Amino acid sequence: MHGMSFPSWRVGATLTVALLVAGCASSTGGGAAAALQPYRMEVVQGNVVTREMLEQLRPGLTRDQVRGLFGSPLLTDIFHADRWDYVFTIRRQGAAPQQRRVTVYFASDRVQRHEAGELPSEREFVASIDAAKVKARTAPLELNETQLRALPLPVGRPAAAVAAAGPASAPQRVYPPLEPDARP
Template structure:
């Protein structure tokens, strides 16, 4: 192949690549409107639900608070009587979330917990479940009408004899 043809093909390939990269950057999350690039799920910190915050009471020791809420994400050396629990999540298909819970101590005892508005465990799971909308969840209980429509159970057959079948063997005791 002549040098000019190879040079022309290389230039054409570079031009096509430049056009495609321009489409990818201007289209947001999609490349050519068809392909969505993978975005890593980012979860940082401790998930603290409303049930966990209700379990923590003033007067608890640091160890008790740690057992309920987990280790704090931030312990400030300048504020030894304060633990900061920060939670952030960025998941494709759901809204990003960020929460902050601060535990204040007086010596070794919890004086107060600033939590703000925390979701229940069920509400938190529902907020990050982006597959729930895509699948049809079957109902797991039958209605009274469906229960009546079921056939009656058949009576159980009497049990067969429990005698072992085949030759019986006798082994000497192991010593």
């Protein structure tokens, strides 16, 4: 038995394919590696607090009023009973992660002051979660007129017969009676 060797054309073909794949990966900004990323689940935690909501917060509101305005706080601490933290985070595939925090301080169960970073308006928040991406993933449920005309005709039926038949209807079904026949 003589030594096993690959024909030179196989080696050349293998190198050519490897170079093409490497070239595609570098020219598309990630190539095969970008296409093979695992699915990352969307993670949303906490309470969304917008600029409009924060404008309604004022000193003197009770804890129940704050809860009605912002919801239950994400963090309450038994060691800091006069402080409620509202933290909101969202992580979506293809979008930058977002994190916001609002801290409300109480004195005698009334709002004393609050701290908050820059909060988006309601419109800005909706735009930031990129509703267009969600819409793009949703398949249309109906065909438009152009798509309907592009469909192939049923086999064995001329176009005039299909047009005259109008919309398709379900076949009529005949069911046996529910009760046995009581005839003598």
